[in-house]
Each structure stands twice: as structure tokens, then as C-alpha cells.
Amino acid sequence: xxxxxxxxxxxxxxGIGIGLLSCVAFVLSDKPIGCSTAFSRTSGMIxxxxxxxxxxxxxxxxxxxxxxxxxxxxxxxVLVGAFISSNLSGTFGGVWVPGKxxxxxxxxxxxxxxxxxxxxxxxxxxxxxxxxxxxxxGISGTxxxxxxxxxxxxxxxxxxxxxxMIFYHVF
Amino acid sequence: xLKKLHEKKTVQLILGLGIGIVFGVLLxxxxxxxxxVILGQLLLTDFTVVKVMLTAIVVGKIGxxxxxxxxxxxxxxxxxxxxxxLIGGLIFGxxxxxxxxxxxxxxxxxxxxSLDALFGGLPGMLLxxxxxxxxxxSLEKKILNKGYFGEITLxxxxxxxxxxxxxxxxxxxxxLLWWIESAGL
Numbered sequence: 437x438x439x440x441x442x443x444x445x446x447x448x449x450x451g452i453g454i455g456l457l458s459c460v461a462f463v464l465s466d467k468p469i470g471c472s473t474a475f476s477r478t479s480g481m482i483x484x485x486x487x488x489x490x491x492x493x494x495x496x497x498x499x500x501x502x503x504x505x506x507x508x509x510x511x512x513x514v515l516v517g518a519f520i521s522s523n524l525s526g527t528f529g530g531v532w533v534p535g536k537x538x539x540x541x542x543x544x545x546x547x548x549x550x551x552x553x554x555x556x557x558x559x560x561x562x563x564x565x566x567x568x569x570x571x572x573x574g575i576s577g578t579x580x581x582x583x584x585x586x587x588x589x590x591x592x593x594x595x596x597x598x599x600x601m602i603f604y605h606v607f
Numbered sequence: 608x609l610k611k612l613h614e615k616k617t618v619q620l621i622l623g624l625g626i627g628i629v630f631g632v633l634l635x636x637x638x639x640x641x642x643x644v645i646l647g648q649l650l651l652t653d654f655t656v657v658k659v660m661l662t663a664i665v666v667g668k669i670g671x672x673x674x675x676x677x678x679x680x681x682x683x684x685x686x687x688x689x690x691x692x693l694i695g696g697l698i699f700g701x702x703x704x705x706x707x708x709x710x711x712x713x714x715x716x717x718x719x720x721s722l723d724a725l726f727g728g729l730p731g732m733l734l735x736x737x738x739x740x741x742x743x744x745s746l747e748k749k750i751l752n753k754g755y756f757g758e759i760t761l762x763x764x765x766x767x768x769x770x771x772x773x774x775x776x777x778x779x780x781x782x783l784l785w786w787i788e789s790a791g792l
Contacts, residue, residue: 451658453629457626458667458671462671467623469626478736479733479736482737494740495744496740509623513628513629515715518640518715521631521636531720531723536647552731555704556702558698559706560731560735562735563695563736564739565695566694572685573692574660574709575667580683581684581776582761584756585684588696589696591697592699592703592709594696595699597704599704599705
């Protein structure tokens, strides 16, 4: 079981694993792997704590009710899986500011936190706007050859590359 | 037999958790739960993300279509439009470039101890998703259905059998990965 203790696996091994895992999900659960609807469901659950009546009325929560479903459990699984994996390799540990960010923008946790929050808001908004994320569109959708997913994934990377280039080469 | 399995709610929740755990291990071992690796991809200096995604697409594409041919899997392509898929995709991309994680890898990052993902990315994503739910009625009227094309797949668009698209795309992806490796990226 030494391979479980390794810090990194070949990206091709990981890719083959994710491809096969997608097949398992299609057969056993009749579902494409995806992550982002779980966030809007959770957002609805939190809103429900404060304004129970309003959430039920919102058109979007009628489409995606704020309940625990297969995909919500999958997202919890990703959290658990990454925790197990990083503990097995001994790399688990609290990090406020990633190395690459520090080398470009300094080690201020406040600055990195503000950027993460802003990035997260756009990520959540964009994922629901496009109807999927890098998993739902980027892998599950493109492997089904859905036109919507190929278009969305082009947007993900064009937007991401331009933004990263501006942050790292202009600022 | 499979249909019965799909209808068992508790079993499905456990399966979702189990598939998620394997997915989380794969993402973390692949290094794609790390900000540095994702930014390396967006700055075009580290091609780990592209290698993982394209390999998964080739294996999954061939596998899922074989399983569909055997009658044990069904496709669920998402519907789309230029107003939703492209504009939403670009907004997502800007967030992806600033945060340095996508939704799934962000949760994986929380699991490995990345505090920027836990205290910044996670509440941000919940706020963003909530914001979308609030804006949804007016966005649906004005933007989301612009250039609507529905649940169409590339083979349907090209009016050919699916293997006529799967085989060339797979060969193209393998060729691209070959080129990335030989360029030392």
C-alpha cells in the first residue's frame, strides 16, 4: 500500500481513475459526477435558517431544492477523500497563503483571504450561471460530448488564463 | 436491476459519498487541489490540470459510450445557450483565475488544510450561488436563454454516429498530450 503514501501520482493515472470513476457513477447511480449544484443547495439551506418562507418561493430553489442529495454527499466525500489522501502522504497542514501567491503578492493572509472570497463569489455565480463547473461540464459534460459543456469549458479556461495572466504579469 | 438500484435513496446517498471519497483521493494525489498547480496551468507553465482532465475525458468518453451500447448507462447532456454556457463560463473563469481552485478542487483543498479555501473560497462560493438564486428570475428572462441550443451533443450537431466523433477527438487529445510531453511541459 506504499502508493497510498505517495505525495503525487502521475496525472495520467489520476485521469484514468477519474474516467473510470465516471463510468461507475453512470452505471451505479445514473448520474454524471458534478459539484456545483451542491453549493447552491447548501446556500438555500443556510438562507432557509433565516428566511424559511422566502426560500420555498424562490424559483431557483424550486428547480434545485435545498436538500441533501447524491451530489451533496459526493462533495462531502471529496472533502473526506482529500483529508485521507493528504494525511496518508503526511502533507496535511493548515496553510493560509499558497507559495505561488506569496512569491507574487506577499504573505499577507488578509489580502489572500479577500481575493479568495471575491474569486469564490464569481466562481459560485458563474458555475450556476453556466449550469455546471469543471467537474459537471469540464469532465462529465465533455465526455458526453454535450455542446453546452464544450462551450462552457472554453469559457472557464479563456477567462481563467486571461485573469491569471493579468494578475501575475500586469499587477 | 440497475433501475431498482437507482431508486434506492439511502444506498444512493452512500454511493455518492463513496464515489466522492475516491474522487477526493484522486484529485488530491493528482495535485490539482493545490493553488500552485492550478495557477501553473492558467499561467501555462504546468500542464498537470490539462493532463488529468484530457485523460479522464478520453477514458470516460470511450467507457461511458461502450456502457451505453451495452444498455447499462444513459447519457444526461446538459442543455445550454450562449447566454448561459459562454457568459457563465467566462464569469466562472475569472473567479477560477483569482481563487485558484474550482468548486470540487476547492473542497479538496479544504480537506488538505488550505485555509484560504476554507475561509475565503467556500463562503464566497456559497454567497455567489445564493446571489445567482436571487438574480435567477431576471437573468432567465434577459440573458440565460439567449442563443439557446438545448441538450444537443457534438455528434447530433454534426449529424454523424457518436463513434465518428469519439475516435477523432480521442486521437486528437492523445496527440496533444504526446506533444505536451515531448515539449517538456
